[in-house]
Amino acid sequence: MTPLAEAAAREVIELHAFFVEAFTGRKREFRRAEQAFSPDLVMVSPEGRRANRLQILDALAKARARPDFRISIHDIWPISETQHSVLLHYIEEQYRDGETSKRVSVALFEAAPDAPCGVVWRYLQETWIAV
Template structure:
């Protein structure tokens, strides 16, 4: 991997971790007041799209609206951890990053394999914007 791509992977990895920290702050009722929603909006690039773990295809507006409306919807036990983060395909200003997202919500565990496409952007929080996200269940929330 070239030095430029190492830097791009570092930025994208930091973005994955930081955005999921934002989600915990935004979703946990006791912490929601300290979360800056504009951080999330700046990270989602124009034309962003997502394939949710259930196969539903969502555009940027649907994802932003869902996250906005889910503020303070979880108790203090909600956690997200990012595991096995690694680079996929890379170009000069574009990278695919693969990772596993593990959640504990309402006492139920879940895990999803994710692949995300990022492009460089000087206006984004970590210098990269999310362009596409695809999630697949590895472990559906426990019953």
């Protein structure tokens, strides 16, 4: 992977680790997410709902999970890349309340030197997949 794709992959892993800490109540400061999200971020949820940056941050602030909540990320690979952006594929697996769910995600990242991993999330599309 190129340095930009590696930064985006690191961002996916680190942000989801942050979500585990935040949702379980171990760390409720959302500045890390705010810094990683482009002002123009758009997300399409697995249910097909579209959300902008403010809606996503609001939903994250309200999210709660039991202490055994887990997220694992795997199968990360770049789909396409330009000098300043990378489109990344990854699989997200969540364990919540005794149930496991999986989704395939495609995310567009743009280079942003001031962001936690040097990239910001610009677009995210998630689709449920069978467990």
